[in-house]
Structure formats: C-alpha cells, structure tokens
Amino acid sequence: MLENNSLLNQRWITEPTKGNYQVRIKKNRIEKSRLFSARYWGGKGKALQAAINWRDQLAVVMDVKANRKECVPINNKSTGVLGITKRHYVDSRQATPNIYLIYSVNWKDHTGKNRKKTFQVGNIEDYQYQIDELAFKTAKAFRKEYEKHWDNNTLEKFDISKYKNWRESL
Secondary structure, three states, X not given: OOOOOOHHHHOOEEEEEOOEEXXXXXXXXXXXXXXXXXXXXXXXXXXXXXXXHHHHHHHHHHOOOXXXXXXXXXXXXXXXXXXXEEEEEEEOOOOOOEEEEEEEEEEEOOOOOEEEEEEEEEEHHHOOHHHHHXXXXXXXXXXXXXXXXXXXXXXXXXXXXXXXXXXXXO
C-alpha cells in the first residue's frame, strides 16, 4: 500500500500492483488518470512522489476538492447537521435500564479510520435543556473544526482533547 498513510497522499491515488501508483480524478463525467511505475521512475518513493505531484497539479487545473463523501457524510434528520446525530442510548446493564440522550459526531482521523465522538446530555429522566443546548453547540463546534482541518489537509493537527471537558463551561 501507500508508504505515507496520510489522507493527503491517499486521495485519488491507488496502488493497483506492487510498486505502481495510479492517479484518477473525475469531475463532471471527465476522468483523467495516469500510472506511475516504480521501474520507470527509479523506485517506489520517486514514483509515489511523481504521482502526488501530478495529482496536485491536476487537482488545481481541474479545480477539484475533496469530496464530502470521503468526509463521513452521515446526515441524520434528528439534528439537520451533516455528521451529527442525536440518539438515545439504552444502558441495559442494570435491572431497570437507563436511557441517555447523546449527540454523536462522525469523523475520520488522519489515517482514514472512521471515528465517533459523543457528547452525552445525560439520563432522560434528569433532562436539562441547558446541557442539551451545550452538547449540541459543542458537537457543532467539533464538527466545524474537523471539517476545517479536512479541507486544509491538516487532520494530523486536529486535537480532540480540548473537547474532553466540554461540560465545564456550564
């Protein structure tokens, strides 16, 4: 597979056979593609770098950006915000199960793995509007920051630790 496993280098580049990299970009039913052979370019690293350079130049010429489909497009009607869902979680470990209200944000880390960050409002029996409002606001801020890093190809700098103690701003 690709030596550099960042999303930047995976986008539109595949390795159909060992040591060969293929770049494919489509826009408005027009497809441009090219194969970069390690034998021709003098090694896998040079072939990959040539593929990345050609992809970057072609992306500018064709005016293409990352497709939101690659950006975990889960659009649940419960919130109306792309990538954020509002759901109930049933904790059935006790005799009388507790039901919690949760906002979930779907995202991908810099390796391309799907992730989910949850913001728990709390038990629905102890529902508080202020906490619900804060959880949704924090989920939207998390998603907005994620999308900013996605668009700028800086997912490795996306720090989720600042959202760990989100309830403290009450």
